[in-house]
Amino acid sequence: MGAISLQLEKLQHLQVLILSNNNFSGVIPSSLSNLKAMKNQTESSNVLQYSNSSTMSYVDKMEIVNKGQFLEYAKSLAMVRCLDLSGNNFSGDIPRGIGFLIDLKFLNLSRNHLSGTIPTTFGNLVKLESLDISRNNIIGYIPGELQLLTYLSYFNISYNNLSSRILIGGQFLTFNGGSFSNIAHLCGLQINRSCSSSLSPKFTQDEDGSEEEWDEDVWWEVGIGLSFGFGFAIFIGVLCFNKKYHFKCFKTMDEFIFILDQYVKENKF
Known part of the structure; x- marks a missing residue:
């Protein structure tokens, strides 16, 4: 035809x-x-x-x-x-x-x-x-x-x-x-x-x-990374912007940074 x-x-x-x-x-x-x-x-x-x-x-x-x-x-x-x-x-x-x-x-x-x-x-x-x-x-x-x-x-x-x-x-x-x-x-x-x-x-x-x-594995890893990052951002947001926990949040972060700094200096990284 x-x-x-x-x-x-x-x-x-x-x-x-x-x-x-x-x-x-x-x-x-x-x-x-x-x-x-x-x-x-x-x-x-x-x-x-x-x-x-x-x-x-x-x-x-x-x-x-x-x-x-x-x-x-x-x-x-x-x-x-x-x-x-x-x-x-x-x-x-x-x-x-x-x-x-x-x-x-x-x-x-x-x-x-x-x-x-x-x-x-x-x-x-x-x-x-x-x-x-x-x-x-x-x-x-x-x-x-x-x-x-x-x-x-x-x-x-x-x-x-x-x-x-x-x-x-x-x-x-x-x-x-x-x-x-x-x-x-x-x-x-x-x-x-x-x-x-x-x-x-x-x-x-x-x-x-x-x-x-x-490939599928890459999409899986990207999805897990984005999910973790999003969840962590929400957690930090609640701690830092809620008046009840605002002071405690920053105090804890300062202490963590101080400890991390001391650890780095002691181990000479």
């Missing part, structure tokens, strides 16, 4: 694009990131209802593959944002621009020949409820940014070539082993497979165009 028309980006009111189970090929156009209705929720969320007489009317309905099942949407159809390109012959990388369609609720790119990595921009899809990129040739790691998707209730990356520790933040502990089937180099609690330290999940920060990778 060939490639997707680049003219699709002109459909600025398009909320649902389902091209599943066809023979489209080539790369997924980066211009899909210009679909305005998938970037910004329209003000109207009314039921799409039509009538030509007082006795005859109908309401738009649509079946969408959501969370691995066919679900019918009618009353809430006006609020649905869906991009389904599954079951085709698309190849190449997943466009980073898809991560800027911030009103998407359902994204299905499964059963293609896509390669490259999972875009870190997917962390922008904070309204996403279902993400399926299974049965492709995706490599690399699971981006830590996906832990930001707090509405995500269905996730499937099975049958890919990822090498990563499965995330444990956000919604990830709610996903079972079926979300990660047939990936030899994955490890984590969800599939009962222990990990080496080299397979820590990574968080990429590219605001300035560069990438900086932080």
Whole structure:
């Protein structure tokens, strides 16, 4: 059937694009990131209802593959944002621009020949409820940014070539082993497979165009340090600014500094 028309980006009111189970090929156009209705929720969320007489009317309905099942949407159809390109012959990388369609609720790119990595921009899809990129040739790691998707209730990356520790933040502990089937180099609690330290999940920060990778252990240490510092600051604040303990606080601090100074002098540090 060939490639997707680049003219699709002109459909600025398009909320649902389902091209599943066809023979489209080539790369997924980066211009899909210009679909305005998938970037910004329209003000109207009314039921799409039509009538030509007082006795005859109908309401738009649509079946969408959501969370691995066919679900019918009618009353809430006006609020649905869906991009389904599954079951085709698309190849190449997943466009980073898809991560800027911030009103998407359902994204299905499964059963293609896509390669490259999972875009870190997917962390922008904070309204996403279902993400399926299974049965492709995706490599690399699971981006830590996906832990930001707090509405995500269905996730499937099975049958890919990822090498990563499965995330444990956000919604990830709610996903079972079926979300990660047939990936030899994955490890984590969800599939009962222990990990080496080299397979820590990574968080990429590219605001300035560069990438900086932080593994899970670093985030853990930073979190502990910040928690301790915050708690200590509150403790000192209560002691020093409460009139009842104000004098005792500074007297104790003076004594501590004096003792520390004497210790340093005696040991000739």
